[in-house]
Amino acid sequence: MNGMHGIIFSYEKATDLRELIEARVHGSIPFAGEYRVVDFVLSNFVNAGVTDVGVIMQGKCQSMLDHLGTGKSWGLSRNHGGLKLLPSFAYNERRGDDGHFRGKVEALGNVMDYLRHIRQDYVVLADSDLIINLPLQQVLDDHMASGADMTCVCTSVPGDRDDTYFKVDDTGRIVDTSYHGYDTTGYRCLNVFVLRKDLLIDLVTDCMAHNRYSFRHHILQDKGSELCFRAWVWDGYAARINSVSAYYERSMELLNPAIRAELFPAERPILSKENDSPSTYIDPTGECVNSLMGDGCDIQGTVRNCVLFRGVKVEKGATVENSILFKDTVVKAGATVRCVITDKNVTVNENVTLIGHEHYPVVVEKGSVI
Amino acid sequence: MKKECVAMLLAGGQGSRLYVLTGDMAKPAVPFGGKFRIIDFPLSNCTNSGIDTVGVLTQYRPLELNAYIGNGQPWELDGRDGGVHILPPYQSATGASWYKGTANAIYQNIGFVDLYEPEYVAVLSGDHIYKMDYADMLRRHKEAGAACTISVMEVPWAEASRFGIMSVNEADDITEFAEKPKEPKSNLASMGIYIFTWQKLREYLIADENNPDSENDFGKNIIPAMLNAGEKMVAYRFAGYWKDVGTLDSLWDANMDMLLPGSGLNLLDKKWPIYGRTPSCPPTFVGPDSDVGNSAIAKGGTIMGEVKNSVLSFNCTVGEGASVAYSVVMPGATIERGAKVSYAIVGENCHIGAGAVVGCSPEEAEHFDAWGITVLGPNTQVAPGEKVEAKTMLDKTHGKENAR
Numbered sequence: 001m002n003g004m005h006g007i008i009f010s011y012e013k014a015t016d017l018r019e020l021i022e023a024r025v026h027g028s029i030p031f032a033g034e035y036r037v038v039d040f041v042l043s044n045f046v047n048a049g050v051t052d053v054g055v056i057m058q059g060k061c062q063s064m065l066d067h068l069g070t071g072k073s074w075g076l077s078r079n080h081g082g083l084k085l086l087p088s089f090a091y092n093e094r095r096g097d098d099g100h101f102r103g104k105v106e107a108l109g110n111v112m113d114y115l116r117h118i119r120q121d122y123v124v125l126a127d128s129d130l131i132i133n134l135p136l137q138q139v140l141d142d143h144m145a146s147g148a149d150m151t152c153v154c155t156s157v158p159g160d161r162d163d164t165y166f167k168v169d170d171t172g173r174i175v176d177t178s179y180h181g182y183d184t185t186g187y188r189c190l191n192v193f194v195l196r197k198d199l200l201i202d203l204v205t206d207c208m209a210h211n212r213y214s215f216r217h218h219i220l221q222d223k224g225s226e227l228c229f230r231a232w233v234w235d236g237y238a239a240r241i242n243s244v245s246a247y248y249e250r251s252m253e254l255l256n257p258a259i260r261a262e263l264f265p266a267e268r269p270i271l272s273k274e275n276d277s278p279s280t281y282i283d284p285t286g287e288c289v290n291s292l293m294g295d296g297c298d299i300q301g302t303v304r305n306c307v308l309f310r311g312v313k314v315e316k317g318a319t320v321e322n323s324i325l326f327k328d329t330v331v332k333a334g335a336t337v338r339c340v341i342t343d344k345n346v347t348v349n350e351n352v353t354l355i356g357h358e359h360y361p362v363v364v365e366k367g368s369v370i
Numbered sequence: 371m372k373k374e375c376v377a378m379l380l381a382g383g384q385g386s387r388l389y390v391l392t393g394d395m396a397k398p399a400v401p402f403g404g405k406f407r408i409i410d411f412p413l414s415n416c417t418n419s420g421i422d423t424v425g426v427l428t429q430y431r432p433l434e435l436n437a438y439i440g441n442g443q444p445w446e447l448d449g450r451d452g453g454v455h456i457l458p459p460y461q462s463a464t465g466a467s468w469y470k471g472t473a474n475a476i477y478q479n480i481g482f483v484d485l486y487e488p489e490y491v492a493v494l495s496g497d498h499i500y501k502m503d504y505a506d507m508l509r510r511h512k513e514a515g516a517a518c519t520i521s522v523m524e525v526p527w528a529e530a531s532r533f534g535i536m537s538v539n540e541a542d543d544i545t546e547f548a549e550k551p552k553e554p555k556s557n558l559a560s561m562g563i564y565i566f567t568w569q570k571l572r573e574y575l576i577a578d579e580n581n582p583d584s585e586n587d588f589g590k591n592i593i594p595a596m597l598n599a600g601e602k603m604v605a606y607r608f609a610g611y612w613k614d615v616g617t618l619d620s621l622w623d624a625n626m627d628m629l630l631p632g633s634g635l636n637l638l639d640k641k642w643p644i645y646g647r648t649p650s651c652p653p654t655f656v657g658p659d660s661d662v663g664n665s666a667i668a669k670g671g672t673i674m675g676e677v678k679n680s681v682l683s684f685n686c687t688v689g690e691g692a693s694v695a696y697s698v699v700m701p702g703a704t705i706e707r708g709a710k711v712s713y714a715i716v717g718e719n720c721h722i723g724a725g726a727v728v729g730c731s732p733e734e735a736e737h738f739d740a741w742g743i744t745v746l747g748p749n750t751q752v753a754p755g756e757k758v759e760a761k762t763m764l765d766k767t768h769g770k771e772n773a774r
Contacts, residue, residue, distance in 0.1 A: 279405050287662075289659070293654055295669050
């Protein structure tokens with residue numbers, strides 16, 4: 001049995017995702033025509049043989065709860081272990097001052113009983129909003145072989161100012177951790193950590209006892225000299241969705257076959273909740289080029305450079321270009337849509353023209369009728 | 371555990387008229403309509419009709435079918451009580467035998483049905499494409515106080531002699547049954563879908579088993595025996611889409627019907643959904659120079675070429691400059707660049723090399739009489755540039771080309 005337990009952090013964060021997080025947390029944003037963002041990390045866990053996963057959630061978790069269900073789509077509906085949902089309302093007396101977790105350590109401290117009952121020796125921590133296809137088994141193997149106290153997955157691809165950056169010595173040990181943009185050189189942390197369960201419990205207990213709550217400050221920085229934290233570098237595809245423009249860019253780059261090949265290798269499939277949609281139908285008058293299309297779409301108009309989620313309908317004479325249409329979007333006859341992200345169940349009426357800019361796509365809120 | 375109605379789904383036949391497509395799997399497991407397999411239709415009909423207990427009688431090459439049905443979850447047939455059960459022939463203290471006929475298959479599983487103490491049993495075929503509300507048929511059965519209700523549909527008089535034909539009186543009680551009559555007295559054809567009052571059927575199954583001359587078949591033995599004994603038997607008229615996909619031509623036809631608005635087999639119908647086991651795969655990518663029209667495409671594919679009037683299942687690849695027309699392409703098939711596939715059924719995981727030509731349109735055929743659908747069995751490899759003539763059938767061993 002694999003000795004690794006998965007923990008996913010899924011809660012509201014301050015980001016520039018506008019209407020996309022009106023009704024959901026980051027991890028349940030639809031992505032790539034077929035998935036929710038959380039499917040990636042969850043599938044990475046499952047593909048590495050992880051059988052027990054806890055999801056710490058806070059905030060607008062309705063859509064996340066709906067999506068994860070019992071975990072059966074990921075083979076995590078089990079008699080023993082499997083998927084455990086850990087919503088924060090069960091622990092609210094110890095939450096941070098503004099009603100949100102002040103940091104990951106505080107989130108972990110609130111599920112201390114859960115941590116104590118973990119059956120596995122190792123734990124992997126990851127954020128629900130990371131889009132990646134990581135060979136996690138490799139990370140665990142390397143972690144055990146290295147003898148490090150904790151292995152931190154990071155990338156040499158630079159990121160934003162608010163990311164965490166590591167300085168690493170020749171042996172792979174992290175010698176310095178910085179964040180908030182004063183120094184963005186070094187390896188960028190992807191917030192995937194592998195460590196022993198016992199060490200995690202000790203670290204969290206110690207932090208909670210001293211009102212320390214931040215993983216990067218109170219663990220990565222404060223304990224970095226005392227303990228051996230090791231960098232594990234992944235320079236493959238890794239995306240964090242933290243703004244509408246990032247979402248749009250990351251979605252559009254999926255039209256590049258090389259990116260898709262990296263994100264969807266056959267040996268590590270990304271699993272998602274099953275659906276009952278029939279095949280997509282493209283009508284004799286319909287045209288759909290350079291696009292990704294989910295199942296159950298009905299395309300009678302023209303679609304170019306788009307990502308279509310399932311059940312999208314594009315009526316005759318309608319043109320949709322460079323856009324991302326979530327589940328059950330209907331674009332009626334003669335409408336023109338360009339550089340737009342429509343959330344679920346949006347209807348664009350006959351002959352309406354809706355045009356955003358590729359650097360500032362229009363986002364249409366869930367259920368809107370235009 | 372008591373159930374009002376239990377369904378018994380006959381899925382044991384070889385489906386020999388599907389030739390290479392059923393070389394390794396039972397007919398009900400054959401892919402259909404892009405996302406589905408044939409058995410999804412009766413299973414989904416059961417779920418949509420409120421029947422939550424289904425026995426699937428298997429015998430011929432059941433492995434793929436068993437794996438596909440699994441725990442029945444895609445059809446919501448994984449409930450606490452009931453659910454879907456695979457019923458292969460089994461050994462008992464007094465010996466063992468294969469299912470000798472459709473009636474014998476149910477006879478051997480009387481014990482299974484009795485577990486649920488049902489009032490009624492629906493006996494269904496695993497190889498028909500149709501959407502039917504069995505609850506409505508059951509209502510007719512109960513209202514008529516029948517021992518047996520047979521679902522029928524009107525067929526053109528010219529074709530009536532190909533079917534089991536029911537004669538009925540003004541109340542739609544069945545008065546006569548004739549299997550493939552030369553001179554049909556009616557044009558009401560049996561669809562091979564029956565509802566029986568279980569205790570009645572149970573008696574007739576036991577009597578039939580004790581008759582050494584019987585072929586143990588519903589159409590040939592049980593129905594005539596009940597009719598002769600004067601049991602109340604009524605017809606249930608069905609007017610929707612129904613097709614027995616027991617032949618390669620009818621399988622191709624039914625797939626094409628799905629693309630035809632007004633055929634009654636509406637792919638995107640949300641009122642009576644068909645469920646199926648769906649693999650996890652990314653959405654289908656349609657390339658910048660692709661041209662897709664009047665086609666149904668399931669996810670996981672990459673389409674760089676032209677696809678017209680065709681049905682493509684999961685994970686199919688159509689290379690640049692390749693064309694697929696009037697064809698049914700089953701899961702995992704690859705059609706390399708420049709290849710041309712027309713009027714063909716391409717089995718699972720086939721590989722058609724670059725520039726190969728598979729099948730042709732009736733207009734292109736040298737002799738129209740020799741034209742027909744071209745069929746590639748699962749895992750067939752067609753070499754680059756190779757030509758596979760119309761009406762040819764190839765299997766994975768590629769040893770023999772079987773002109774049908």
